[in-house]
Amino acid sequence: MTEFDDALALETVDESLSTGRLDDRWAIGGAVNGGLLMALTATALGERLARAGGPAARHDAPIAFSAYFLSASTEGPVEVRTEVVRVGRAMSTGQARLLQTGPNGPVERLRMLASFGDLRASAEPVLRSPEPPDLPAPDECVDASASPADFRDGVPMLGRIDLRLDPATAGWTLGQPSEKGRMRGWIRFADGRPVDAVSLVFFLDALPPVAFDLGIMGWAPTLELTGHLRGEPADGWLRVELSTRTVTGGLLEEDAMIWDRTGRMVAQSRQLAGIRVPGASGGSTA
Amino acid sequence: MTEFDDALALETVDESLSTGRLDDRWAIGGAVNGGLLMALTATALGERLARAGGPAARHDAPIAFSAYFLSASTEGPVEVRTEVVRVGRAMSTGQARLLQTGPNGPVERLRMLASFGDLRASAEPVLRSPEPPDLPAPDECVDASASPADFRDGVPMLGRIDLRLDPATAGWTLGQPSEKGRMRGWIRFADGRPVDAVSLVFFLDALPPVAFDLGIMGWAPTLELTGHLRGEPADGWLRVELSTRTVTGGLLEEDAMIWDRTGRMVAQSRQLAGIRVPGASGGSTA
Secondary structure, eight states, rough: OOOOHHHHHEEEEEEEEEEEEEEEGGTTEEOOOHHHHHHHHHHHHHHHHHHOOTTTHHEEEEEEEEEEEOOOOOOOEEEEEEEEEESSEEEEEEEEEEEEEEEEEEEEEEEEEEEEEEEEGOOSSSSEOOOOOOOOOOOGGGEESOOOOHHHHHGGGGEEEEEOOOOOGGGGGGGGGOOOEEEEEEEETTOOOOOOOHHHHTTTTSSGGGGGGGGOOOOOOEEEEEEEEOOOOOSOOOOOOEEEOOOOEEEEEEEEEETTTTOOOOEEEEEEEEOOOTTOOSSSOO | OOHHHTTTEEEEEEEEEEEEEGGGGGETTTTTHHHHHHHHHHHHHHHHHHOOOOOHHHHOOEEEEEEEEEEEEOSSSEEEEEEEEOOOEEEEEEEEEEEEEEEEEEEEEEEEEEEETTTTTTGGGGEEEOOOOOOGGGGGEHHHEGGGGHHHHHOGGGGGGGEEEOOOGGGGGGGGGOOSEEEEEEEEHHHHHHOOOOHHHHHTTTTTGGGGGGGGGSSSEEEEEEEEOOSSOSSOOOEEEEOOOETTTEEEEEEEEEEESSSOOOEEEEEEEOOOTOOOOSOOOO
């Protein structure tokens, strides 16, 4: 079993409850990566819709999903409580809550609303679609696995992915951010696991924070992330581009777009993240 | 009382239940405008947080909100059921469900997740912010109230707003869309009601669909809309810009940005909307 499928493995306890396990291998600085949490939550919700049968069972891809992050997830058991909100002809909407047990009982880690549909049906024909960015070949990019060992030790998740950053947007790795608020690169799973719809949910939040390119280092916790899947991805290298245009009061929006091997834009997202900037009082989720 | 405040008036039934009334004056083609529904839902959730007291009471603006639209709302009584999900130091997260009574019982119209905060604290300092678009003066723009009477009769909501479209993006009113996927204009309330945070929630979804500028006419029902408030708006004319880059399989993303009188970007959103295009099978919520 691939590392990603292992991380997404769930046991169905009853109609509305699934259990799984968060693994430190997907951690960044002590907390589990938000993209993985979203992929796991969406998987549980998709399985719930499949069990519901009828049109809901055909709605197997999260066409639109919004995750609100409530507290930092840690290694250990996790449960996902799901609800079918509405079953329609072309889309079904559900809700899921990811919980872990804290010292005083269950603690909600994230809550997600999502509309599932048939990705193939909702992706054709293509009338307009953003062109992929021009990137140097993967071998001419900055290989994240070549980062210093003491850095990688704090980011075990880097070992799960094969990430190559465009040198033009990787200056921050040398202390020279471009300050354009942009990051671009190639990404795929390190163990060769094929790209599919649910992996896009993960890849939308798998790069380092775009804030690094503004010279704002440090953890940038996601408050909210909404993503849209816009096409069934072809397997192979994905191109990802992050950008930000708005940084105010300890909050920054990060837009992500993913193109597949064929150059088709297959997923996009926007998140609001907290950052530490001098003079800002808001933004932190603490 | 202004028309907008009248539409947002709620009665508190118990801690988690508020009731109100949807008025046909905010309708578009038989359904109540989604922006108004979001503003009403956010108002109920803000009141819930105020009742919770403590830090939650200081979190009075929906900094991030995601609305999933489930069925079309109609004139008549409405109830909003709210839940406090998490109270934090800088942000509080809640959930709200907007319901109406159908022939077989309650029908959910929309469900919202939102994180509220102190908009002033989370908006300063401004490190980066998108510049406002250059627009001709309001008097040199296309006045939506000058549209044909038989068109306005189907869109009573047009009477609630003062909307002036940039002639460069209003060609569709004459059957000549620019096909750039863009719409820009000035907007304010028709009755002079001041602009504030909750009104931005409404104005993010108050313009005609950007699909019109692609020559795709007809209703474009919102499936999901996520918005971020990024500044306390100064009162006066707002500038709004809509754009779309992705139209696939009966689904289109619409990005909105709002600048206040001083030129500051105060709100942005992205929605996934259904459209009718030849050859598309997905997209409709029906």
